[in-house]
Amino acid sequence: MTHNGHDHHKCMALFEKMSEYIDHELDDDARAQVEAHIRDCCHCHTCYETLQRTVDLCRSSAEDYPLPDTFAEKLRELIESADQGV
Amino acid sequence: MIRQEIMSGKKTIRDEDFELVQAINSGRTELFQQLVEKYQQKLYNFGMRMCGEPRDAEDLVQETFLNVFRYLKGFRYETRFKNWMYRVATTTCLKAKRKPKHAPDRELSLEEFMPGEGDLPPDQAPGWAKKPLDQLLNQELAGHIRKAIIELPKNYRMVVVLRDQEGFSTEETAQILDISVANTKVRLHRARLFLREKLKGYFDHDA
Ligand SMILES: [Zn+2]
Numbered sequence: 220m221t222h223n224g225h226d227h228h229k230c231m232a233l234f235e236k237m238s239e240y241i242d243h244e245l246d247d248d249a250r251a252q253v254e255a256h257i258r259d260c261c262h263c264h265t266c267y268e269t270l271q272r273t274v275d276l277c278r279s280s281a282e283d284y285p286l287p288d289t290f291a292e293k294l295r296e297l298i299e300s301a302d303q304g305v
Numbered sequence: 306m307i308r309q310e311i312m313s314g315k316k317t318i319r320d321e322d323f324e325l326v327q328a329i330n331s332g333r334t335e336l337f338q339q340l341v342e343k344y345q346q347k348l349y350n351f352g353m354r355m356c357g358e359p360r361d362a363e364d365l366v367q368e369t370f371l372n373v374f375r376y377l378k379g380f381r382y383e384t385r386f387k388n389w390m391y392r393v394a395t396t397t398c399l400k401a402k403r404k405p406k407h408a409p410d411r412e413l414s415l416e417e418f419m420p421g422e423g424d425l426p427p428d429q430a431p432g433w434a435k436k437p438l439d440q441l442l443n444q445e446l447a448g449h450i451r452k453a454i455i456e457l458p459k460n461y462r463m464v465v466v467l468r469d470q471e472g473f474s475t476e477e478t479a480q481i482l483d484i485s486v487a488n489t490k491v492r493l494h495r496a497r498l499f500l501r502e503k504l505k506g507y508f509d510h511d512a
Contacts, residue, residue: 297367
């Protein structure tokens with residue numbers, strides 16, 4: 220199981236670790252292995268770039284939603300009545 | 306002040322809400338409104354990300370603050386107040402009835418996202434992974450991402466929202482959800498792979 224001279228098992232093993240790699244959660248050894256592999260394997264490189272982009276898009280699209288009118292007021296009243304044991 | 310700093314592993318965390326929570330718990334309950342004002346926007350965002358509908362998000366925020374108000378006396382500073390509040394919010398969210406239009410609760414397997422031998426990923430990253438982010442992200446795409454997140458099964462949606470949108474670390478997310486770090490990582494990875502498939506579909510369709 221190879222493509223472009225690469226071991227499919229290696230690609231699959233890498234596939235499982237891709238998020239940890241993106242999150243800088245791998246130890247130095249594992250990190251170096253991933254880096255060496257994606258330098259040589261264009262498929263895994265693509266896989267990495269698209270996953271990294273997915274994470275970036277998720278983060279960047281997380282903006283504040285406008286609070287509904289009077290919601291703050293509603294919350295204040297809710298807590299006031301809870302505080303009074305009503 | 307006692308235990309203003311929380312020991313978490315070797316790290317010491319400062320809780321910016323310590324004094325306020327102490328004051329509320331010593332009887333100044335009127336100060337709770339300050340916590341509400343401080344966190345209502347954050348919790349509403351979380352509610353919208355998890356539920357997708359303003360009414361459901363409002364319900365989640367209200368229920369969460371009521372529960373925080375009720376149980377604050379039992380808060381023991383084992384974690385930051387904010388993280389504990391998210392724990393209350395996620396528990397509240399998990400208890401809420403599942404919306405019929407939401408994704409069914411199911412497990413995502415790694416295999417369903419693995420490229421088969423016949424369809425390897427392309428040897429070049431597609432345009433949407435290459436373009437500068439600010440040229441790519443617009444309202445339409447943001448809306449599509451929101452929709453894709455809602456389509457995730459709840460257990461996965463929660464992890465990706467806490468990690469990639471609310472900005473919690475893996476350890477914090479695990480603690481908030483009361484699951485292991487390993488399980489958090491597994492769920493996060495599969496959730497991201499799911500979202501990547503949705504993005505691929507979106508851009509393929511668009512191209
Ligand atoms: Zn590879």
